[in-house]
Amino acid sequence: MVKQRKADHIDISLNENVNADYNYWDDIRFYHKALPEIDVSEIETSIELFGKKLSAPIIISAITGGYDKAEFINHNLAVAAGRIGVGLGIGSQRAAIEKPALAHTYEVIKGKNVPLVIGNIGAPQLIPQEGKKAFGVEECRSAMEMVDADILAIHMNYLQEIVQPEGDLKARGCLNAIRKVAAELPVLAKETGAGISREMAEVLRDAGVKGIDVGGLGGTSFSAVEYYRARKGGEESLERLGKTFWNWGIPTPVSLSLADVGLPLVATGGIRNGLDVARSVSLGANSAGMAKRLLEAATRSADSVEKELRLIVEELKGAMFLTGCVNIRDLRNVCPIITGPMAPWMDAARLRHGSVRILNGHS
Numbered sequence: 001m002v003k004q005r006k007a008d009h010i011d012i013s014l015n016e017n018v019n020a021d022y023n024y025w026d027d028i029r030f031y032h033k034a035l036p037e038i039d040v041s042e043i044e045t046s047i048e049l050f051g052k053k054l055s056a057p058i059i060i061s062a063i064t065g066g067y068d069k070a071e072f073i074n075h076n077l078a079v080a081a082g083r084i085g086v087g088l089g090i091g092s093q094r095a096a097i098e099k100p101a102l103a104h105t106y107e108v109i110k111g112k113n114v115p116l117v118i119g120n121i122g123a124p125q126l127i128p129q130e131g132k133k134a135f136g137v138e139e140c141r142s143a144m145e146m147v148d149a150d151i152l153a154i155h156m157n158y159l160q161e162i163v164q165p166e167g168d169l170k171a172r173g174c175l176n177a178i179r180k181v182a183a184e185l186p187v188l189a190k191e192t193g194a195g196i197s198r199e200m201a202e203v204l205r206d207a208g209v210k211g212i213d214v215g216g217l218g219g220t221s222f223s224a225v226e227y228y229r230a231r232k233g234g235e236e237s238l239e240r241l242g243k244t245f246w247n248w249g250i251p252t253p254v255s256l257s258l259a260d261v262g263l264p265l266v267a268t269g270g271i272r273n274g275l276d277v278a279r280s281v282s283l284g285a286n287s288a289g290m291a292k293r294l295l296e297a298a299t300r301s302a303d304s305v306e307k308e309l310r311l312i313v314e315e316l317k318g319a320m321f322l323t324g325c326v327n328i329r330d331l332r333n334v335c336p337i338i339t340g341p342m343a344p345w346m347d348a349a350r351l352r353h354g355s356v357r358i359l360n361g362h363s
């Protein structure tokens with residue numbers, strides 16, 4: 001069943017429109033610098049994240065694992081990530097923890113010189129669900145060892161869980177379970193499309209996580225993905241839920257500003273190109289994360305993924321040049337302009353919390 005679900009997720013993401021209706025990155029604009037007074041050749045995009053050096057603030061976000069085609073996709077992503085020098089997250093490793101014979105579909109990313117490898121386990125799996133045992137620190141450790149991970153993403157996907165037929169609907173005790181894992185292993189708390197609020201970021205920081213992937217609204221909607229699965233399976237009520245919650249969540253740029261509680265931040269959700277990467281850095285991201293944008297290339301070859309990543313880095317450099325930034329530190333100090341539907345979200349965040357990064361000293 002897990003195998004079929006993973007295959008469905010890939011097929012649906014490739015063949016249907018699973019995007020949220022609005023991509024909020026379009027509302028983040030830069031003032032153009034007509035005379036940049038730097039040379040493109042001077043621009044340096046490298047960063048350090050979780051103690052590892054990346055050639056650019058880019059992470060390939062968790063996508064897949066646990067069935068045959070996933071091995072090919074993961075191989076292509078890892079080869080390209082190693083060649084370019086960006087981070088790589090693997091898809092949920094639950095399948096291989098439950099059935100070790102599937103481990104090879106994840107292990108394939110090992111030995112490819114990927115500078116930062118991120119393992120992946122779902123938060124719902126850390127507590128007992130209907131008829132299922134909970135994963136503990138040992139299962140999490142095995143997941144990390146399986147792929148030589150530098151850090152473990154614990155993904156929060158309760159939006160998806162309410163729409164999928166086999167959803168895990170228990171959430172009580174999850175935070176404590178994350179706290180236990182984070183006391184033993186380096187953890188990246190990761191949302192998968194609905195974003196992280198200020199309160200949630202504070203709670204996660206206090207639980208001991210090492211970083212937050214805000215995984216906000218604006219890109220792949222898992223409610224949409226599950227809508228198509230429900231429609232295919234004739235699950236009328238889940239189909240309806242999928243449609244209703246298609247655009248649920250906190251937009252990624254807002255979440256980025258809200259989640260700035262002193263931990264490294266990854267901005268995933270709707271990142272399409274190097275300009276979006278630049279936008280996310282100017283809003284405080286230590287790195288951008290992207291899944292859907294790279295998926296199609298990953299189903300072709302490692303060369304296709306590499307080509308796509310090189311273009312994204314060129315776009316990032318273009319944005320840095322036109323804002324006069326020689327390095328990523330400069331880019332973090334650029335003051336973007338917030339326009340469109342994004343503006344009231346940012347105003348609401350400021351009213352509620354007072355100290356939202358983007359508005360701090362920038363307005």
Ligand SMILES: Cc1cc2nc3c(=O)[nH]c(=O)nc-3n(C[C@H](O)[C@H](O)[C@H](O)COP(=O)(O)O)c2cc1C
Nearest residue numbers: 009061062063091092155219220269270290291292
């Ligand atoms: C086909 C597919 C499968 C995914 N599987 C996982 C997963 O197993 N674990 C996880 O943490 N996120 C998973 N994600 C979520 C992504 O890592 C990312 O957070 C989300 O797609 C938003 O980024 P995007 O707009 O660039 O696609 C998946 C995304 C896609 C498209």
